[in-house]
Amino acid sequence: MSASKATxxxxxxxxxxxxxxxxxxxxxxxxxxxxxxxxxxxEFQGLPSSAATMLLEHKQLAASREARAQRKSAAGAxxxxxxxxxxAQAAGAEPAADSGRDGPADRRSAALRRELREQQSRExxxxxxxxxxxxxxxxxxxxQFWSNHFAVSVDKGDTRLYAASMERExxxxxxxxxxxxxxxxVETHPAMLRYLxxxxxxxxxxxxxQRAAQLRRERRGLxxxxxxxxxxxxxxxxxxxxxxxDVIELARAITGWSALNSNEAQDYGDxxxxxxxxxxxxxxxxxxxxxxxxxxxxxxxxxxxxxxxxLARHPSTARHLSFKLxxxxxxxxxxxALVERMAQAYLREAGDLRAMYRAMVESDAAWSAxxxxxxxxxxxxxxxxxxxxxxxxARALTGLLSRLGQPVFxxxxxxxxxxxxxxxxxxxxxxxRIQAAQMLAAxxxxxxxxxxPRALAVLGESAVQGDFAIGLRRAGSASEGHALLFASxxxxxxA
Numbered sequence: 001m002s003a004s005k006a007t008x009x010x011x012x013x014x015x016x017x018x019x020x021x022x023x024x025x026x027x028x029x030x031x032x033x034x035x036x037x038x039x040x041x042x043e044f045q046g047l048p049s050s051a052a053t054m055l056l057e058h059k060q061l062a063a064s065r066e067a068r069a070q071r072k073s074a075a076g077a078x079x080x081x082x083x084x085x086x087x088a089q090a091a092g093a094e095p096a097a098d099s100g101r102d103g104p105a106d107r108r109s110a111a112l113r114r115e116l117r118e119q120q121s122r123e124x125x126x127x128x129x130x131x132x133x134x135x136x137x138x139x140x141x142x143x144q145f146w147s148n149h150f151a152v153s154v155d156k157g158d159t160r161l162y163a164a165s166m167e168r169e170x171x172x173x174x175x176x177x178x179x180x181x182x183x184x185x186v187e188t189h190p191a192m193l194r195y196l197x198x199x200x201x202x203x204x205x206x207x208x209x210q211r212a213a214q215l216r217r218e219r220r221g222l223x224x225x226x227x228x229x230x231x232x233x234x235x236x237x238x239x240x241x242x243x244x245x246d247v248i249e250l251a252r253a254i255t256g257w258s259a260l261n262s263n264e265a266q267d268y269g270d271x272x273x274x275x276x277x278x279x280x281x282x283x284x285x286x287x288x289x290x291x292x293x294x295x296x297x298x299x300x301x302x303x304x305x306x307x308x309x310x311l312a313r314h315p316s317t318a319r320h321l322s323f324k325l326x327x328x329x330x331x332x333x334x335x336x337a338l339v340e341r342m343a344q345a346y347l348r349e350a351g352d353l354r355a356m357y358r359a360m361v362e363s364d365a366a367w368s369a370x371x372x373x374x375x376x377x378x379x380x381x382x383x384x385x386x387x388x389x390x391x392x393x394a395r396a397l398t399g400l401l402s403r404l405g406q407p408v409f410x411x412x413x414x415x416x417x418x419x420x421x422x423x424x425x426x427x428x429x430x431x432x433r434i435q436a437a438q439m440l441a442a443x444x445x446x447x448x449x450x451x452x453p454r455a456l457a458v459l460g461e462s463a464v465q466g467d468f469a470i471g472l473r474r475a476g477s478a479s480e481g482h483a484l485l486f487a488s489x490x491x492x493x494x495a
Contacts, residue, residue, distance in 0.1 A: 003027035003367050006460030011373065011494045012329055015139035015383025016458040018449060031138050031361045033098060033409045035354050038176060039136035043126040043374040048119060050165040051191050052272035057161060058265035060112035066103035116161060123164035124408060125394035132385040132392055137174060145328050146171045150186045151416030152195040154409045162191035163409035171385035180312035184305060187230060190259035190276040194227035196362065196414065203255040203285025227251035229414045235311040237320030242292060249289045253296060254304040256284030312351050320342040322356060329360060330371045332420040338365040372495040374421035377404035379494065380433060384486050387458040404432055434487050451481025463490045
């Protein structure tokens with residue numbers, strides 16, 4: 001079966017840029033060539049590591065605590081001096097300034113908050129810019145697929161600063177490597193450890209728990225959140241054959257997996273460690289574990305790593321990942337034979353992700369004319385950026401995606417954003433897309449290609465036919481024509 005360049009760019013990539021369909025080779029060859037090399041990531045250079053961000057965050061929190069203490073102290077002093085001050089004011093004296101409201105700690109805390117917000121804005125701008133300009137859009141779509149597979153949501157406060165850096169540090173380096181390595185990098189990243197509360201999980205028989213019992217103090221206990229999502233969402237899948245006992249045993253195996261706290265951050269000063277991950281032996285549950293019928297000897301941090309390595313190689317994981325990938329790239333209900341082909345390639349190559357991607361790309365089922373996907377809001381906006389050669393305005397794009405129902409890094413669930421047409425094609429959602437198409441079209445440089453030739457350049461001739469082609473040629477203005485292009489079914493579907 002022929003593999004068109006337009007299908008490669010729009011079904012598997014992020015939408016074509018003008019000139020992209022003129023590349024040599026057929027669509028299948030273009031995609032395989034992208035898998036053969038690591039893409040450039042110049043947009044992300046200079047961004048701080050998550051560990052450096054944690055140091056900055058803890059400094060801001062320390063300054064905020066100091067500011068509160070200063071205000072409390074100032075309020076106490078004001079209360080003690082209230083009577084003399086009131087008498088002085090009655091005699092016509094000017095009231096004293098509220099020195100507790102704008103002290104050095106307040107100013108330092110505010111400055112650090114601004115720095116953290118600006119840092120997050122740079123992360124988002126780099127992500128948008130890379131997606132808009134990359135010459136390896138298939139690989140970037142894979143990055144965004146895995147980022148949603150391992151979803152964290154920034155509406156949980158202590159995760160807000162780290163979702164973007166998790167994608168950059170734990171997913172991008174491994175997207176063309178082994179799933180086992182990506183899995184370990186994600187599950188030990190501060191974003192995931194905080195989001196699913198493993199950073200505060202304490203083994204019931206750990207040294208910290210025993211000490212608390214001796215002192216008759218209340219303490220946090222075992223938290224199963226991360227362990228459950230590792231099994232249900234990240235590896236085996238909900239029907240992958242695990243039981244509640246496996247969840248508990250995995251949760252015990254990864255007790256002690258945590259992130260830098262304030263005291264540790266203070267010890268580092270301005271010198272960021274290599275990683276924000278910390279293993280706390282005193283909160284780790286001692287003893288052997290049994291997960292999915294396999295025994296794991298006590299080994300501290302290595303015990304959890306060993307469990308993850310076996311989960312990555314499990315046949316249920318291969319099937320779960322293959323189904324999700326095929327559903328994302330090919331169809332809401334992907335062919336079972338395609339899913340099985342991908343799973344077998346994954347298992348045969350010991351979890352090598354490129355093998356699974358190649359099995360999909362080389363299958364005729366993936367190129368079927370019946371295979372198509374309705375674009376998510378993020379897909380739609382990124383493809384419009386590319387097709388219209390638009391300037392990236394991260395703040396405007398972030399706001400637009402929120403209005404379209406897919407706010408950046410905010411799925412509000414560990415399951416991530418939905419990935420089927422039914423979830424994104426409501427009447428209200430479609431109306432908002434028409435409005436967004438008009439807004440995006442207004443930003444296309446009128447000195448560039450006219451709507452009709454631009455549509456041919458990014459969708460291919462076979463997609464620009466009939467009334468659609470006539471409408472593009474007869475549009476009253478370039479802006480109207482580009483709005484028609486962006487709102488058209490040919491553009492809204494990844495075909």
